[in-house]
Amino acid sequence: MLEIRGLNAWYGASHVLHGVSLSVAEGEIVALVGxxxxxxxxxxxxxxxxxxxxxxxxxxxxxxxxxxxxxxRFRLGLAYVPEERRIVPGLTVAENLRLGLVASPGRSGERAAIDRIAATFPRLAERLGQQGSTLSGGEQQMLAIARAMMAEPAMILLDEPSEGIMPVLVEEMGVLFRRLRDEGVTLLLVEQNVEWALRLADRAVIIDQGEVVHESSAAALLADQAIQERYCAV
Structure with a gap:
C-alpha cells in the first residue's frame, strides 16, 4: 500500500534522511523504531x-x-496523528472530531461518523460537549486518533502514540490498533516504546542516523536483544 524508495529529507542545510526505503502492505501494522x-x-x-x-x-x-x-494526501485516505496531538483549544470534543471531515469528503455523513467514533471510544462519547484541551493526556491522544479516523482512512501514520500515556490506556490503544488492522486499516507506527510496538506490529523497521539498518518480522526483532540494544537503546 505504501512504498518509499530512496527518500531524502532536509531541515534547512541539515540532510536528515539518506535514501530511506521501506514498504507497508495493506492491512498490516509496521513499527518504525530507533x-x-x-x-x-x-x-x-x-x-x-x-x-x-x-x-x-x-x-x-x-x-x-x-x-x-x-x-x-489526506483526501487519498492517508491520515496522520502527530506526537503533539494538536487538539484545538476552545473547541469541544465533538468539534475537534468534525475537523477530521473538513479536508476529506469521507464515506459517511457527519452524524454517522461521530456515532461510529463514539461507539469505538466510550470515554470520548461521555465528553462530546467538553473542551478537548481539558481532557487528560491519554484522552487527548484518543481524541487525536479518533479525529484521524473520522474520514475512514485506508492508512494511519502514528507518531509516538504511547508517549506520556498511562499504561492502562496504552494497552487500550493496542487493542484498538489490532481491531483497526483486522478491519482492514493499515498502520505505520513510530514508537519509542519498542517492546510494546513489537508485540503489536506484524513487521519492524529500524532507522538509525537517517538510514534503514534492519527489517524483519516484529517477533524476530523482539527476540533479538542484541540488535535492540545496538539501535534502539536510549
Missing part, C-alpha cells in the same frame, strides 16, 4: 508532505505523492 533523532518522525512527516524539503519516491495505493500537498 533512537531519538534517528529520523523516524521525519520519515512519516515526509510521507505526509510536511517537510520543507524532501526528495525520492513515495507512492500510496499506486499514486505518486511527492507532488501533492498534505491535504491532497
Amino acid at each position: 533512537r531519538n533523532g534517528a529520523g523516524k518522525t521525519t520519515t512519516i512527516r515526509s510521507v505526509m508532505g510536511l517537510m520543507p524539503k524532501a526528495a525520492g519516491e513515495v507512492r500510496f495505493a499506486g499514486t505518486d505523492l511527492m507532488a501533492l500537498p498534505a491535504h491532497a
Whole structure:
C-alpha cells in the first residue's frame, strides 16, 4: 500500500534522511523504531508532505505523492496523528472530531461518523460537549486518533502514540490498533516504546542516523536483544 524508495529529507542545510526505503502492505501494522533523532518522525512527516524539503519516491495505493500537498494526501485516505496531538483549544470534543471531515469528503455523513467514533471510544462519547484541551493526556491522544479516523482512512501514520500515556490506556490503544488492522486499516507506527510496538506490529523497521539498518518480522526483532540494544537503546 505504501512504498518509499530512496527518500531524502532536509531541515534547512541539515540532510536528515539518506535514501530511506521501506514498504507497508495493506492491512498490516509496521513499527518504525530507533533512537531519538534517528529520523523516524521525519520519515512519516515526509510521507505526509510536511517537510520543507524532501526528495525520492513515495507512492500510496499506486499514486505518486511527492507532488501533492498534505491535504491532497489526506483526501487519498492517508491520515496522520502527530506526537503533539494538536487538539484545538476552545473547541469541544465533538468539534475537534468534525475537523477530521473538513479536508476529506469521507464515506459517511457527519452524524454517522461521530456515532461510529463514539461507539469505538466510550470515554470520548461521555465528553462530546467538553473542551478537548481539558481532557487528560491519554484522552487527548484518543481524541487525536479518533479525529484521524473520522474520514475512514485506508492508512494511519502514528507518531509516538504511547508517549506520556498511562499504561492502562496504552494497552487500550493496542487493542484498538489490532481491531483497526483486522478491519482492514493499515498502520505505520513510530514508537519509542519498542517492546510494546513489537508485540503489536506484524513487521519492524529500524532507522538509525537517517538510514534503514534492519527489517524483519516484529517477533524476530523482539527476540533479538542484541540488535535492540545496538539501535534502539536510549
